[in-house]
Amino acid sequence: MQIFLDTANLDEIRKGVEWGIVDGVTTNPTLLAKEIKRTGRKKEDILHEICELVNGPVSAEGVSLDFDGIVEDAKYLSSIHPNITVKIPVTPVGIRAIRKLHELNIKVNATLVFSPNQAILAAKAGANFVSPFIGRLDDIGDAGMRIVEQIVTIFENYKFTTKVIVASVRHPMHVVEAALIGADIVTMPFNVLEKMFKHQLTDVGIERFIKDWKEAARILGE
Ligand code: G3P
Numbered sequence: 676m677q678i679f680l681d682t683a684n685l686d687e688i689r690k691g692v693e694w695g696i697v698d699g700v701t702t703n704p705t706l707l708a709k710e711i712k713r714t715g716r717k718k719e720d721i722l723h724e725i726c727e728l729v730n731g732p733v734s735a736e737g738v739s740l741d742f743d744g745i746v747e748d749a750k751y752l753s754s755i756h757p758n759i760t761v762k763i764p765v766t767p768v769g770i771r772a773i774r775k776l777h778e779l780n781i782k783v784n785a786t787l788v789f790s791p792n793q794a795i796l797a798a799k800a801g802a803n804f805v806s807p808f809i810g811r812l813d814d815i816g817d818a819g820m821r822i823v824e825q826i827v828t829i830f831e832n833y834k835f836t837t838k839v840i841v842a843s844v845r846h847p848m849h850v851v852e853a854a855l856i857g858a859d860i861v862t863m864p865f866n867v868l869e870k871m872f873k874h875q876l877t878d879v880g881i882e883r884f885i886k887d888w889k890e891a892a893r894i895l896g897e
Contacts, residue, residue, distance in 0.1 A: 676854050677731075679862035681842065683710035683721055685728070687865035692728050699731035701784070701806070701842065701862040703762065704738055719755055726756035732804075734784045736762035745772040746779075753781045760803060762786040765793040770800045777801025784840065791825040798830060798837040804860070810843035819843070820852045827856055847871050 677698035680691050683706040691697040702722070710721050718735075726733050733756070737748025745768065749761040760782040763769045773783050777800065784804040785797030789812060794805045807826060809819025823841055830837060838859040844850065847870045853861045 676858065677860040678868070679731075679840065679860055680868065681706070681844065681862040681864050683707045683725065684713070684865065685710065685721065685724055688725055688728050691865065691868060697729060697731075699733060699860070699862075700725050700729050701734040701762070701840065703734075703736050703786070707735070722752070722755050722759065726758040729758070731758065732760045732782065732784075733758050734760045734762045734786075734804075734806075736786065740768070742768050742772055742775075745769065746775055749776050749781050749783075750779075760784045762806070763802075765797050765805075770796050773797060773800040773802050785837075786842075788826075789822070791822055791829055794822075794826040794837075794839075795829060798833075798835040802837050804838045804840050806840045806842040806862070808843035809841060809849060810845040812843075813845070820849070820856070823853060823858055824856050827858055 678696055679699040679701050680688055680697055681701045682688065683702040688700060707718050707721065711718060722735050735752045737745065737752060739745050739748045745763060752761050753759045761776065762784045763773050764787040765785050773785060776783050783802045784806055785802040786806045788794050788805050788807045797805045807822050809823060812819035823839065826839055840860040840862050841853040841858045842862050844861060844863040844867055847867060850861050850863060850871060
């Protein structure tokens with residue numbers, strides 16, 4: 676399973692990359708706007724720096740809603756760095772754009788996916804990735820992870836090569852559930868990645884080893 680960071684925060688990405696377990700990054704207009712506000716830097720600079728930090732796909736999203744605008748946004752974003760994957764929401768015009776971008780060899784992450792049907796359409800149009808937003812489904816009382824299960828099965832049934840990115844992840848159990856289902860990728864906020872390390876018994880264990888070792892060193896007069 677690949678781990679992506681769902682953030683545009685360069686400090687968080689630097690830390691994750693240092694740990695050596697970050698395979699890619701996903702951003703969206705909200706996350707980029709936050710980083711622009713925090714740093715005062717232009718979106719192009721931020722995206723370029725993320726791509727230089729991470730050796731893997733970096734998703735970026737435009738805000739145009741019409742076909743020509745979506746395609747132009749995608750061409751522009753993908754010109755920033757070869758690692759850029761363009762996020763396109765799954766709507767009728769979005770699907771048309773995904774097909775066009777597939778023909779142009781521009782990598783696409785079909786986003787705002789809330790049903791297996793949307794994932795099927797995106798895969799058929801040639802999307803490289805689909806991003807089911809599970810947390811937002813959980814928020815409205817739906818079972819977000821259920822659609823991940825369905826999408827993974829459907830893609831296996833038909834040998835679609837589109838990869839499934841579990842997105843809108845809120846806590847470490849989402850990561851475990853996605854891994855059990857066999858999703859290709861989980862993209863998570865930095866705080867979820869930090870929580871994946873955490874176990875109170877690990878902390879207690881380290882404390883005990885250090886205490887016992889110090890005691891032995893005291894006995895030896897070291
Ligand atoms: O990758 C999708 C993500 O950016 C949306 O997450 O937490 O805003 O639902 P969230």
